[in-house]
Amino acid sequence: MKEVIEYLEKYKDQHMEDLKSFLHIPSVSTDSNHKEDVKKAAEFVGDYLTNAGFETVEVQETKGHPLVYAEWMNAGEDAPTVLFYGHYDVQPPDPLDQWKSDPFQAEVRDGRIYARGASDDKGQVFMHLVVLKAFLQSTGSLPINVKVCVEGEEEIGSANLYDILHEQKEKFQADFAVISDSGMVAKDQPTILYGLKGFTGLEFTLKGPDNDLHSGLYGGAVKNPAMAMAQLLATMKNEEEVVQVAHFYDNVEPLSTEERALIKDAPSEDYQETTGVKETVSEKGYTAKEHTMARPTLEVNGLFSGYQGEGTKTIIPSTATAKLTCRLVPGQDPQEIQDLLVKHLEQHVPKGVELTIKREPLSAKAYKVDPDHPLITKAAESLTDTFEKEAVYVRMGGSIPVVEWIDSIYQIPVVLLGFGTPDDRLHSPNESFPIAHFDKGMKTIVHYWEKVKNLKQ
Amino acid sequence: MKEVIEYLEKYKDQHMEDLKSFLHIPSVSTDSNHKEDVKKAAEFVGDYLTNAGFETVEVQETKGHPLVYAEWMNAGEDAPTVLFYGHYDVQPPDPLDQWKSDPFQAEVRDGRIYARGASDDKGQVFMHLVVLKAFLQSTGSLPINVKVCVEGEEEIGSANLYDILHEQKEKFQADFAVISDSGMVAKDQPTILYGLKGFTGLEFTLKGPDNDLHSGLYGGAVKNPAMAMAQLLATMKNEEEVVQVAHFYDNVEPLSTEERALIKDAPSEDYQETTGVKETVSEKGYTAKEHTMARPTLEVNGLFSGYQGEGTKTIIPSTATAKLTCRLVPGQDPQEIQDLLVKHLEQHVPKGVELTIKREPLSAKAYKVDPDHPLITKAAESLTDTFEKEAVYVRMGGSIPVVEWIDSIYQIPVVLLGFGTPDDRLHSPNESFPIAHFDKGMKTIVHYWEKVKNLKQ
Incomplete structure (x- = not known):
């Protein structure tokens, strides 16, 4: 594991440059003018995984935007298989005049990288890509088997994902899923999200x-x-x-x-302060x-x-x-x-x-995982070790349909390993992501893959 | 009186041409692009009264659009004085594409004249102007003293009228007021409107x-x-x-x-049929x-x-x-x-x-006149005689602020002698007014001036 961490350190600047190249692609899925850009972002993900050392990499055409599927299954039958899900498409940047820098020319200011998609979800997807590359390039292998599923339609309701997950059930089947498309309750406060509405x-x-x-x-x-x-x-x-x-x-x-x-102990924002209401x-x-x-x-x-x-x-x-x-x-x-x-x-x-x-045709069931499940406690440990602060457990009022789909189709636990912060301004002008979370997040993922390699159920 | 009616008959075509000229002026008070047109409409009214034989005609400047004041006071002290109120400004014609003919090129179709203002209120004002001219040109005098007040800001809330009525109280003072800016409950159903909300x-x-x-x-x-x-x-x-x-x-x-x-007897539209509701x-x-x-x-x-x-x-x-x-x-x-x-x-x-x-800064008190007041019963008689149908008495849910202002400033009865019909489409595309009401309305007014000449209180 040491060599993986060293690799991350050594190529830190290169990773930041690669992230910027990824963020430069205006992969706005809702805007048909950006159809080619969306495809480019899919190809970026596919190429990155190929370069990382993945032998099976597919940029699957769908009725809408492409989905990137990749797998590395050489960890052996005793090691568990993870399905990593993320999305490379982004929200439109409007209103443009409220951005302090170009939404598609990532800029670092005060320890944050500003760009559309920096947090949601290109930045967080990229952390996983780098970790996979770091393992493969520095050690020649991964501690667990990995299936990657990165779609380009999350911001437009994942119109084709359910059918894909259903139709290619055998291909995508795994022992558990990991998603990094959420956030922590505060900067530097590692958070385990164990329930969604x-x-x-x-x-x-x-x-x-x-x-x-x-x-x-x-x-x-x-x-x-x-x-x-x-x-x-x-x-x-x-x-x-x-x-x-x-x-x-x-x-x-x-x-x-x-x-x-648990809820009482979970830190939470001051609703009055954050929202401006006089009373809750x-x-x-x-x-x-x-x-x-x-x-x-x-x-x-x-x-x-x-x-x-x-x-x-x-x-x-x-x-x-x-x-x-x-x-x-x-x-x-x-x-x-x-x-x-x-x-x-x-x-x-x-x-x-x-x-x-x-x-409304779209709907989702609530999702909840047992907070004592070893896949969850190992995630909490990885976070706590890296961020040097005890992880907290929260449920969230939001809904992530893909979580419910994975739950219902594959019946496997979904680990929500979110590294965003409340200040990321998702879907708003001046979206950003803290550089420190990028570094610590990747280390967390490295630790996590190591910790779960013996957890095959 | 006979010669007045004959005059109206004889110059019928001329009056229709003059009405069209009046309607051709796009006197849209809310649109500053039409400021000059609004002024033109005021001058049209002033000139018409001068040509009719009025010696005192003023086109008064206001903070907004001009107000036309005119008087003919030669009927003697024993005859009552009427204050006739109307407005020469109109609503915007939008949406233009829904008009079957140009809103400012009056067109006669199926017994109706189509133009913005045909009913509200240029058409109805013009009936009074013609009657005044007919009296003066055919008999050399009017049966009663007449003060005319035709404003250009009714469609924008009569912003300056209250102050004018207040400041020039002596000038505008009369024994009663007549307004023709409302309608009948049905075509050819003479209607006395004796109350407003x-x-x-x-x-x-x-x-x-x-x-x-x-x-x-x-x-x-x-x-x-x-x-x-x-x-x-x-x-x-x-x-x-x-x-x-x-x-x-x-x-x-x-x-x-x-x-x-009285309300039970008043004819009224079938609310379900007119509005499309399933139940009232x-x-x-x-x-x-x-x-x-x-x-x-x-x-x-x-x-x-x-x-x-x-x-x-x-x-x-x-x-x-x-x-x-x-x-x-x-x-x-x-x-x-x-x-x-x-x-x-x-x-x-x-x-x-x-x-x-x-x-909301604008407000109005409700108005109600005694339905047995002789000024009202004479109006009903004039209508009944001309339309050959018994006039009905109604109160209306609408508000006409000027009625309340005249009531409160001058404390005189206001007679609402409306000749519009429910099909006139006020404020909507294809506004129109029935030609028959134009003819019968003028005859009604001639009768009315004759009937009230001895009603000095």
Whole structure:
């Protein structure tokens, strides 16, 4: 292992240059003008792995952007096989005028590298590529068998990934998966993310009159869709932040005493300070931390009706629309919850308006891994050793669909080894990643591969 | 009177040509590019009155667009003086591509004249101008004293009119006022509009976090402003359409049995057919017609928060905004009602969001004239004679601020002699006015001046 760490040290500058070349490719998956750039980024990943010493490297065409698959299976049957997942595509850089440096000309300032994708997820994918290369170049082998899956459609919903994982199940099958597409709760605070929330949603519209109406001539005879919307939404959650949709909580796994203690100990940001709210809220009976990390939520993401310009326009709007999403916890089935939402809306729609519902087709089950699983404790040890600080355990309110897909298709543990920080500004102007996390992260991965090599189940 | 009617018949074609010239001037008051056109329309009115035989004609400059004042006071002290009010400015014609003919090249099709302003209000103003000219040219005099006030800022809130009416009180003082800027309940159904609603409003915003937040990371700890908005709005009106703002109904003049009978008899459109709603609603204890015509209302005119694009964006919005207006009835003071709304919002704002309120500066008191007032019964007779159909009495949910201003400044009855029809498409593409109403309307006005000449109070 010593020689791998030495290799990382020795070629540090070269790795930084290579990372910059990777970040220079504007692999914006949502923008068809960048289709060739996205392909270039896929080829970069493929070429890097070939140069690292991988013999099997495929840049697989999909219905959308390519997926890079590679494998190195020479660690022997006794060593476990890891499926490493990441994505090389990035969010659009807009609004461009808010960037202090070119989003696709990586620039180092104050110990951070600034570029679109620096943290999400090119930077973190690249750490794994370098580690694989360092092992192969310095020792000629890897401690475990490795399958690499780096896609180019994560930022557009991983439209083709599920089918690929399903159809090429044998090829991608592994003993566990590792993903580095998340973050730590704070810089230099190693974090084990052992749970994610699931997700479901829908959009619904209340239609009143065919057109906006004069509020003087028709106000009083026609139900106002905006008011109907308010009345309907207000039936869904009470003022104690408890969701009022029947059976919503029925299958929620209760929080154990141990887990509440774990959540209590988990460091977390000061919600007031980070968000600017004057006071926080929470579901009755739970702390705000418990609610965000481990209790299901229902949020209105968008709401619109009638006149939005300056001043007054005295109309009764024709329609009102709301967008809702729920974050789910283990035990809740996204489809069932969506059905419950639909049923609730249908049963509570006020008189005088017509309801139409658009179900969000994407959904995800919640994911949770046993925090005492050896693959998790070894990850925690690797982090603690490298960052010289005890790793903390957290659950997160976010959803990563691929985690649930890997869980459901392969039924293997997923280790979320995220090196980002809360200051990385993902999806925003001036995305960045701390150089120190790049170095320590690679060392963590080296340690981790060494530690898990005997964990074949 | 016979010679006046004959004059109207004889010069019918000329009047139609003159009307078209008036409609050709794009006097769009809200668009500064049309400033000169607006002025031209004012000069058209002034010149027309001069040519008609008015000796005092002023095109008064204001802080905005000119106001035309003219008077003919030779009917003697025993004859009453009428203040005729109208406006020569028009709404913008957008969206232009929806017009079947040029909005400023009046075109006659199927018995209607199509042009922006054909009904609102150039067409109706022009009827009065022609009648005044017809009297003066055919008989050399008018049966009553006439003061004319035609402004150019009605479509932008009559920004300068109140001050002018106030400052030049002596000049504009009259025994009663006549306005033709409204409509009949149906084509060929003469209508006496004896009441209008008042008006007040406000806009308010609920602020949660400083920026839109990730609904997974913060959902549960931060109050969702869109949900808070729904909960707050839902406290303002119950499902029986009764406003829940404390003291809202305190000073509402109760509906008398006579008035409920009058409303019951008033023809009205089929709300379902006109608006496309599947079922109508109404305030508990009142019919939809009573509610729209004679009971106060509270309407949400606009509502917006968070993401409005396609698909899903899993955010907690930073803010939610609603625009509210109330239509008021006699007894309710707009300022007091606005205060009650503010108080209600302040008292019911959910925990976790901050409320800011923008009060709508414009307001109007409701207006009602005694339907048995001789000035009203004479108007009804004139209409009934000309249209050969009994005039009906209605109150309307709309507000016309100038009516309240004339009422409060001069304390004189205002006769609303509207000749529009429900199909005129005011403020919309393809505005039009029936030619038959133009002819019958002018005859009605001739009769009316004759009938009221002995009504000096």
